[in-house]
Amino acid sequence: MDPLSAVRDYTIRGELDRIVRFNDEFRFGSDYSFPCSSETGYRSKQGNLYTLETLLFFINNTHLKHIEYLQKARTQGIPAVTLPDRKPLLEYLQGKVSSSDAVQLFLVPTPQNDAVNSASHKFPDLPLSSSIIPSDSFPPNLNSIDAYGDPQPKPEHVDFMAMIRDVERPLKDRESLLECKQRDFYGVLVASTKREEERQRVESQQRKDGLVAKSRLMGSEETRYGDEAGYESTPKPKMMHLMKGSKIGEGVPIILVPSAFQTLITIYNVKDFLEDGVFIPTDVKVKQMKGAKPDCVTVQKKFSRDRVVTAYEVRDKPSALKPEDWDRVVAVFVLGKEWQFKDWPFKDHVEIFNKILGFFMRFEDDSLESAKVVKQWNVKIISISKNKRHQDRTAALDVWDRLEEFVRSRSHS
Known part of the structure; x- marks a missing residue:
């Protein structure tokens, strides 16, 4: 019987009180005796073998909190069981688990009474110890000795590589590799976020500049096209030329949408609806x-036979608009709530919908109560189906037709 098995056996049987210390050894009743400093067959996660003294002190003080146990072990000069080993070691000693990767092999019997003397007589050159010893310490024809001192036959084949792998322990795990002393990744995150924000800002400005230039260029091309053709019957591309000083401010016209998710059209799905004629929930x-x-978001009318002539900016933050930007606002998708127009540069909703085209999107089978308020406004109600997506195209065309007619009327007023 090796020290680890003896401690486990006595723990399971509830006979730890029979283990007494006499000078520098522990006596397990009248069954066994081992030196206090004997290494047991239980290897800690740190790689060392726990001694018999450590195991017995631990199993007799499991009722203490770990910090109290460490303090008590320190005052008595006994090496302590580490916190990671505490639970698996206790479960093994109490018999809750039958085996553990931490348990080592090749344990030799304890020198004891007549059985030891008999073994010494039969094998005088065999080193007897209660500690774990390498397998090559055994005689060629002997693997171990049982409790009665009789030799046990050595197996025909021993997989030494498997035995080595069983006792291997990683020097580092995933958590320890991620621990970097005196390093902080917060600065990296902040720098990366700033670069991404700057990239988006530059791209957004480039798109705006490009759309303004395109609108002006196409307006000039329309004028040249008619002059060079020389006759009125020549088909001209349909386009809107925004001139400074007109009712619509110079630049790309703006469509406002609510920022609230409870409305059908938002800045997330407006491009799919207006450009592709498909409603996708926010x-x-x-x-x-x-x-x-x-x-x-920039939108253009793409699904018609007419040439794409105008781009629109879609925004959902009216508070971010400058005074000159409001001259470019041509349409708004309303939420049906008065508070949507708070802080707008208009007297009331009557003035708003005299200068800006209003749309209210709803599902066709919704109750009329949802449109009760907007029916009092000068707003066009656009109904779509909850399930028939092929009908979305018709609703989107209705929006475009009314928007283009409204813009033409404002441009020439």
Whole structure:
């Protein structure tokens, strides 16, 4: 019986009180005796073998909190069981688990009474110890000695590589590799975030500048096209030429949408609806985009026979508009709540919808109560189906037709 097995056996049987210390050895009743400093067959996660003294002190003080146990062990000069080993070691000693990777092999019997003398007589050159010893310390034809001193036959084949792998322990795990002393990744995160924000800002400004230049260029081309053709029957491309001083401010016209998710059209799905004629719920688009909410979205009329002539900016933050930007606002998708127009540079909703085209999107089978307020406003109600997506195109064309007619009327007023 090796020291570890003896401690486990006595723990399971509830006979730890029979283990007494006599000078420098522990006596297990009248069964066994081992030196106090004997190494047992239990290897800690740190790589060392726990001694018999450590195991017995631990198993007799498991009722203490770990910090109290460490303090008590320190005052008595006994090496302590580490916190990571505490639970698995206790479960093994109490018999809650039958085996453990921490338990080592090749344990030799304890020198004891007649059985030891008999073994010494039969094998005088065999080193007897209660500690773990390498397998090559055994005689060629002997693997171990049982409790009665009789030799046990050595197996025909021993997989030494498997034995080595069983006792291997990693020097570092995933957590220890991630621990970097005196290093802080917060600065890296901040720098990366700033670079991404700057990139988006530059791209947004470039898109705006490009759209303004394109609008002006196409207006000039329209004038040249008519002059060079020389006759009125020549088909001219349909386009809107925004001139400084007109009712619409110079630049790309703006469409406002609510920032609240309870409305059908938001800055997330407006491009799909107006450009492709398909309604996609906002929550679905948020998951698809997997990124920051855009400040501005550009839309164009693409699904008609007419040439694409005008681009529109879609925004959902009226508070960010400058005074000159309000001259470019041509349409708004309303939420149906008065507070949507708080801090707008207009007297009331009557003035708003005299100068800006209003749309209210709803599902066709929603109750009329949802449109009760907007029916009192000068707003066009656009109804779509909850399930028939092929009908979305018709609703989007209705928006475009009314928007283009409104813009033409303002441009020539």
